[in-house]
Amino acid sequence: MKLPLTFLLVAASILAAAIDRCDCKVVQFIFGDSLSDVGNNQYLSRSLAKANLPWYGIDFGDGLPNGRYTNGRTVADIIGDAMGLPRPPAFLDPSLTDDVILKNGVNYASGGGGILNETGSLFIQRLCFYKQIELFQATQDVVRAKVGGRAADKFFQSARYVVALGSNDFINNYLMPIYGDSYKYNDQSFISYLVNTLGAQLKLLHSLGARELMVFGLGPMGCIPLQLVLSSTGGCQERVNNLALSFNQATSKLVDGLSKTLPNASFRFGHAYDVVNDVISNPGKYGFSNSNSPCCSFGRIRPALTCVPLSKLCKDRSKYFFWDEYHPSDTANQIIAKELIKKFGFAAINQTEAPSAAPEPAVAPSSDG
Numbered sequence: 001m002k003l004p005l006t007f008l009l010v011a012a013s014i015l016a017a018a019i020d021r022c023d024c025k026v027v028q029f030i031f032g033d034s035l036s037d038v039g040n041n042q043y044l045s046r047s048l049a050k051a052n053l054p055w056y057g058i059d060f061g062d063g064l065p066n067g068r069y070t071n072g073r074t075v076a077d078i079i080g081d082a083m084g085l086p087r088p089p090a091f092l093d094p095s096l097t098d099d100v101i102l103k104n105g106v107n108y109a110s111g112g113g114g115i116l117n118e119t120g121s122l123f124i125q126r127l128c129f130y131k132q133i134e135l136f137q138a139t140q141d142v143v144r145a146k147v148g149g150r151a152a153d154k155f156f157q158s159a160r161y162v163v164a165l166g167s168n169d170f171i172n173n174y175l176m177p178i179y180g181d182s183y184k185y186n187d188q189s190f191i192s193y194l195v196n197t198l199g200a201q202l203k204l205l206h207s208l209g210a211r212e213l214m215v216f217g218l219g220p221m222g223c224i225p226l227q228l229v230l231s232s233t234g235g236c237q238e239r240v241n242n243l244a245l246s247f248n249q250a251t252s253k254l255v256d257g258l259s260k261t262l263p264n265a266s267f268r269f270g271h272a273y274d275v276v277n278d279v280i281s282n283p284g285k286y287g288f289s290n291s292n293s294p295c296c297s298f299g300r301i302r303p304a305l306t307c308v309p310l311s312k313l314c315k316d317r318s319k320y321f322f323w324d325e326y327h328p329s330d331t332a333n334q335i336i337a338k339e340l341i342k343k344f345g346f347a348a349i350n351q352t353e354a355p356s357a358a359p360e361p362a363v364a365p366s367s368d369g
């Protein structure tokens with residue numbers, strides 16, 4: 001049967017109107033490194049940075065490795081939970097679908113990744129921040145095709161964004177003599193380069209719809225167990241800590257500036273540097289018995305760069321600040337998250353009151369309600 005063109009056009013516009021709405025929830029999109037990775041690197045077949053062996057994940061769910069570089073939850077897990085938001089799955093998780101994206105958001109964080117493209121090249125495969133933003137754009141195309149442009153814009157503008165990168169740009173780039181950046185720059189010029197790059201990335205995210213965005217600052221990286229082992233005195237590396245402080249200061253200024261100048265932007269910066277520094281100096285005050293060596297370690301062989309099945313675990317995992325040479329334990333992440341929540345001041349989300357795109361459909365959608 002041949003239908004008149006006018007009929008087809010009307011039908012198409014009705015169809016477009018029908019799909020250009022969505023009982024969209026507020027979800028999160030997370031950009032980060034191993035501190036926020038929830039499994040992306042497990043699907044990068046050639047990556048040398050993976051948390052896919054015991055005893056990673058021992059205090060999370062079924063206790064099997066899940067891609068998180070800690071024994072339990074990440075800082076972003078804990079903050080998202082406190083805000084009443086679902087935990088977004090890893091972008092590379094094969095079970096990710098358009099419905100899952102609309103319901104839970106996406107996490108692009110990748111162990112070894114940095115603000116700079118060249119950071120972490122020793123790990124062979126990792127998703128740098130620019131790559132993570134490309135994958136976010138691909139996600140936007142999927143959502144637009146599913147719900148229509150107007151509803152998609154609303155969905156992405158109501159979402160919460162987390163950006164938590166920077167440690168690797170120092171530890172797995174600038175501070176390692178095998179990387180070109182270590183001799184091309186000095187402390188000051190490297191931090192300018194890093195923070196300018198981050199500024200361009202945050203503006204790009206804003207142009208893609210990000211409005212409520214949190215940037216996590218760095219902790220005292222010179223005090224992670226790996227750095228203590230590498231230091232001649234066995235103490236924290238002051239130079240490395242000073243780099244973290246300078247990065248935090250410059251990034252705080254950047255984020256405040258963007259929040260004032262970009263339309264409708266509510267961009268916040270927060271760090272837990274001071275609190276972590278205090279815990280490391282006074283572990284007992286916070287209920288820790290150890291704040292200078294990893295709970296999961298390979299006997300006396302230090303540094304053991306990762307936690308492996310042959311490693312020995314500390315007796316009480318809740319009393320160790322560090323889980324492995326680089327990453328805090330679940331209990332430590334709780335302290336960091338609490339401090340960040342205080343700094344950000346974002347209120348918990350009430351999904352019942354969450355703004356939904358376009359008029360509510362008269363009939364509940366058939367999928368997940």
Ligand SMILES: *[C@@H]1O[C@H](CO)[C@@H](O)[C@H](O)[C@H]1NC(C)=O
Pocket residue numbers: 117130131134
């Ligand atoms: C960084 O990587 C992205 C792709 O992931 C690429 O589009 C961009 O041109 C790169 N930038 C630089 C400065 O190399």
Ligand SMILES: *[C@@H]1O[C@H](CO)[C@@H](O)[C@H](O)[C@H]1NC(C)=O
Pocket residue numbers: 263264
């Ligand atoms: C800013 O918010 C107002 C009110 O919600 C909206 O009309 C406007 O389009 C927004 N502008 C941008 C650039 O998001």
Ligand SMILES: *[C@@H]1O[C@H](CO)[C@@H](O)[C@H](O)[C@H]1NC(C)=O
Pocket residue numbers: 350351352353
């Ligand atoms: C969320 O908002 C709804 C509607 O205003 C209200 O009935 C409900 O009690 C709120 N829930 C929480 C946890 O505040």
